[in-house]
Structures are given as C-alpha cells and as structure tokens.
Amino acid sequence: MMPGCVEWPEEVAARYRREGYWRGETLGDLLRRVAAAHGPRTALVSGDSRWSYRELDERADRLAAGLGGLGIGSGDRVLVQLPNIPDLVFLCFALFRLGAAPVLALPPHRHSEIGHLAAATDAVAYVVPDTCQGFDHRELARRVQASAPSLRHVIVSGDPQEFTALADLERDPVPHDSPDPGDVALFLLSGGTTGRSKLIPRTHDDYACNIRLSAENAGLDETSVYLAALPIAHNYALGCPGVLGTLQAGGTVVLTPTPSPDDAFPLIERERVTVTGLVPSLAQLWAEAAEWARRDLSSLRLVQVGGAAVSGELAGRVGRTLGRLQQSFGMAEGLLSQSRGDDSAELLVSTQGKPLAQADEVRLVGDDGRDVPPGEAGELLVRGPYTIRGYYRAPEHNAAAFTPDGFFRSGDLARLTGTGHLAIVGRVKDVINRGGDKVPADEVEDHLLAHPEVDAVAVVAMPDPLLGERTCAYIVPRRKAPSLKTIEAFLRKRGVAAYKVPDWIEDVAALPYTPVGKIDKARLRADIAHRRGGRRP
Ligand code: AMP
Numbered sequence: 001m002m003p004g005c006v007e008w009p010e011e012v013a014a015r016y017r018r019e020g021y022w023r024g025e026t027l028g029d030l031l032r033r034v035a036a037a038h039g040p041r042t043a044l045v046s047g048d049s050r051w052s053y054r055e056l057d058e059r060a061d062r063l064a065a066g067l068g069g070l071g072i073g074s075g076d077r078v079l080v081q082l083p084n085i086p087d088l089v090f091l092c093f094a095l096f097r098l099g100a101a102p103v104l105a106l107p108p109h110r111h112s113e114i115g116h117l118a119a120a121t122d123a124v125a126y127v128v129p130d131t132c133q134g135f136d137h138r139e140l141a142r143r144v145q146a147s148a149p150s151l152r153h154v155i156v157s158g159d160p161q162e163f164t165a166l167a168d169l170e171r172d173p174v175p176h177d178s179p180d181p182g183d184v185a186l187f188l189l190s191g192g193t194t195g196r197s198k199l200i201p202r203t204h205d206d207y208a209c210n211i212r213l214s215a216e217n218a219g220l221d222e223t224s225v226y227l228a229a230l231p232i233a234h235n236y237a238l239g240c241p242g243v244l245g246t247l248q249a250g251g252t253v254v255l256t257p258t259p260s261p262d263d264a265f266p267l268i269e270r271e272r273v274t275v276t277g278l279v280p281s282l283a284q285l286w287a288e289a290a291e292w293a294r295r296d297l298s299s300l301r302l303v304q305v306g307g308a309a310v311s312g313e314l315a316g317r318v319g320r321t322l323g324r325l326q327q328s329f330g331m332a333e334g335l336l337s338q339s340r341g342d343d344s345a346e347l348l349v350s351t352q353g354k355p356l357a358q359a360d361e362v363r364l365v366g367d368d369g370r371d372v373p374p375g376e377a378g379e380l381l382v383r384g385p386y387t388i389r390g391y392y393r394a395p396e397h398n399a400a401a402f403t404p405d406g407f408f409r410s411g412d413l414a415r416l417t418g419t420g421h422l423a424i425v426g427r428v429k430d431v432i433n434r435g436g437d438k439v440p441a442d443e444v445e446d447h448l449l450a451h452p453e454v455d456a457v458a459v460v461a462m463p464d465p466l467l468g469e470r471t472c473a474y475i476v477p478r479r480k481a482p483s484l485k486t487i488e489a490f491l492r493k494r495g496v497a498a499y500k501v502p503d504w505i506e507d508v509a510a511l512p513y514t515p516v517g518k519i520d521k522a523r524l525r526a527d528i529a530h531r532r533g534g535r536r537p
Helices: 010-018 027-038 051-071 088-096 109-120 137-147 204-216 237-239 242-248 260-272 280-292 314-321 345-350 395-401 441-449 482-492 521-532
Strands: 042-046 049-051 077-080 099-106 125-131 155-158 184-189 199-202 225-228 250-254 275-278 302-306 326-332 334-338 362-363 378-382 408-416 420-427 431-434 436-442 454-464 469-475 506-507
Touching: 010 204, 027 051, 027 088, 027 204, 027 242, 042 051, 042 088, 042 431, 049 051, 051 088, 051 378, 077 109, 088 099, 088 184, 088 482, 099 395, 099 469, 109 137, 109 199, 125 137, 137 204, 155 314, 184 204, 199 204, 204 237, 204 242, 204 334, 225 242, 225 260, 237 326, 242 250, 250 260, 260 280, 275 280, 275 431, 280 302, 280 314, 302 314, 326 345, 334 378, 334 408, 362 408, 362 431, 362 454, 431 454, 431 469, 441 469, 441 482, 454 521, 469 521, 506 521
Parallel strands: 042 250, 077 099, 077 125, 099 184, 125 155, 225 250, 225 275, 275 302, 302 326, 469 506
Antiparallel strands: 042 049, 184 199, 326 334, 362 378, 378 408, 408 420, 431 436, 454 469
C-alpha cells in the first residue's frame, strides 16, 4: 500500500480474501467488467444527456490517457472538488484506472479546508468546476496553488481560463500499469474527528466490498435507477450503495442539479427512479412536498435515510409518502449498518439495521474501555473487511482513534438489540452533526480564537427542528462580543466552509468547567437547548 497508510494484518487480509470479501478486482476493472456485460445500457443520466456503459468505459480510458500524459500516475493524489456532474464520475474511474487516488473534497470547502488537504496529501493536481453556485473555483485554485508547491496542475471542468480544461484532456487510450487491488483507490474525508479532516484511504478491495454489500442489501440490479441527490464526493452517495454501488450492479445513475423537490421529483418521474439516499432534513422536505406535488413518485422502491439521527416520526412518514424506508448508519471510515428487507416495522423505525458483513466485528464499550452489558449503550468500536485500520499519515491520531488490536473508535454511542440490530443513541466525539454535515467543534473554536475580540470559546450543538442540530458558539469576549454577522464575515475571510459557520452566538462572562478542568460542554448543550427550546435561529 501507499506509504503513510496502515495495512490490515496479513492473516486478516488473507481471511477477507478467502471468505470472498476482497475479490482482487480494482474499481477500474470492475467498470470494464460491467461494461462488457451491459455495454449499451444507460449508465449515467444528467439533464438531457445519457451515457451508456460502453461510453462511460471509453471515456474513463480516454481521460486516463490524458491525465497520464500530464504525468499523473500510480500512487499520485489528485485533489478533486466537483459537484454532482458527469465529469466527476468520468474522472474518478480514470484515476482508478491509473492508480492515482482522488481526494474527494466537498463542494462547499474553501481555502482553509482545501489548503489543508493539498498540503496533507501533496496532491499533484486539483480539479475544480469553473464556477459552482456563484463561487469561482478558479480563484480558489489560484490561492491554493500559490501555497501548495506539490500542485503541478489545476484542471477545470468548464471554462479553464489560464488552467487546463478537463474536456481537452481526452486522448486515444494508451497502455499503462494497472494498480494492485490492495492499493489505495480513493481518499474520503473524515467527518467525526478532532482537528482538521483526516484522510481515509480506501483500497480497491475494501471499497468494492463496501459498494457490493450495500448494493446487495438494497437489492440493486440492472433495473435499478439511483438518483444521486446528496454530494457524490461523500461516501454515502458515492458508495453506500450510491453511484458506484449502482454501477457495479449494472443499474442507471441519475444526477440532479440540486436535491430540492423541484429538481428531483420531475427526474424521479421521468427516469422512473427506484432508489435514492437522503439525509433526514431532506427526507422531511421531500415527505412534505410529496403530499402536494403532482408528480408520480410511484417508481421509488427504496428511500435510504441516514447520515444523522432519524426520528421515529420521520421514519414512519417516509414510508407513507415516499417509498420503503431504509435506515442507513455509516461512516467514511467504513462500517455500514443498514435496515434489511425483512426488518419488522418496529425495527425499521427504531434501529439503523445491522452491519452489512458477517465479518464486521462490533464492540460497545464504556468509559473504562470494557464491553458494556448486553442491551446497554456504549461507544461503538469496529473492525472489518471495509473498515480502515488507520488514517493517512496520522500515526499520533491513529494511536488514539484505533485500539492496539485495530478496532476503530467511531465516537458514536450505540446499543445492540437482542436481534443484533444497531441503534445509534448519541455521540462521544466533539462534532456537531448539522443535518449530515459534520462540524468538528475544535476546528471552529481554533478559527474563532483567532478573532481579536474572542477571549475564550466553546462550540456545541443546539437542537434544531429541521437539521437536527445546529452550531452554537459560546463566546467570552475581551470587551464586546462580536455579532453573528461579524463572525460569519471573519470565518468566510479565513476561507472556512459556510456550513461550519456558527448559527448562533451566546455571549457569556465565563465558560463552565468540569471538576477535572475541561470545558463542561454537556452543561452548555443543556443550557442552549433549554434557552432556545429547539426554535430555529
Ligand atoms: P461521515 O463519515 O461523514 O459519513 O460521518 C459519519 C458519522 O455520521 C457517524 O460516525 C455518525 O456520527 C453520523 N451518522 C451517520 N449516519 C447516522 C445515522 N443514521 N444516525 C445517527 N448518526 C449517523
């Protein structure tokens, strides 16, 4: 594997191969195999354009040739920040074939996040759209390139200005070395951790297992039509089963410009979409809209809801208004727990299903690190054929985030039912789950502390009726607390993604501390919940 990655122990890897979890096929070869079987079938739909499997396969090869011509090859990291457009799909497969790993940044990321990712990976190229939602990514690329000496190329989907156009890169395919299935195929970003996003190296073998198992659990086949409503750059819509899970089953992926019912519902009707994945806030919006929208959504067979806690009320409503519900609990680090087709109505509403693989080893531990008694809640620890053994280039962090025998400490609190179903009941990690967008508290605190008027700060979750949680910053000012507007402008100037900007500020004289001298965030969370009572800011 790439230097800086942690491998599975050889005997464990051998077991995963023996038991058929790892099949020794790269993601690039997987597309070749599916294209050979389903050549003329539609693989991808965007607007009025459609690509067959054969066209997708050829496009990936032609793009790989062009990228190879730029000197991008095996073992390189390529920072990719594209919205849900066909180029993202073509590019990922081209990179998979070259053995160069896409580092999948999210579209809202700005200089603070992108600069960090470029430096942390020594990426050789950065791929951006020209503009996205009114933001000029070429401007951002200029700034990033000036501070990232490794970045040799900026490649633009759309008008490139002084950079390289992605569209000009296609070449007649040329032979090149194929990566090993045990190599890193892609990097996902961690959501739930301390400090800046950690990089999650997913191998061809392990990610192919991830997409296959979740596609099987969702019953996907060549008749399936998946609507990619959430960002494909995120694990959920990419591979749980998402775009890659659908393609490996020979189905059709439909891209929507936005996830709003106005854009998504007509596509569901036109393309006879059978499956999609939503976060709870979006599911709520869709469920409400479905009650009055004059659109035929009857093709929807399965609606995944996950990424953040799903209330029982919403779970019931999705089933009634949209299609059969599948709860989905997952993490870019690996483990996926999803409802099964044969789950009872009660288990469907109250649990997040079961881990996908027999070989997923799940432990629930208390503060003392020991397994909790059956039925009690504990921190979820996991090991398995598609769960990483370490973040990229992060030995110190890995020492805390993994047990010595390789279990990943998820930071989630869970309970196991007698039937082996997993119910997520809380979190021990210091992260705000803002409708599925993860906001690491300490990252925002560090930015806020750089403001001249901020003496001390603590960022906590506050309840929100739509997003589940929003971000509240308790600020101890030096003289006068800055307003929310000032803070927003300050963070934007520092290049922080908009979803990390606090939604609410509480101006306080001092922060509460626990007896061991840590900021008492539990007290702050209770305080803001009591004061705001779940009202929207
Ligand atoms: P990410 O790696 O960005 O997908 O974030 C993973 C984290 O999202 C998990 O560790 C959980 O904290 C949270 N999460 C994902 N799905 C759910 C769910 N269904 N219910 C509650 N939390 C969830």
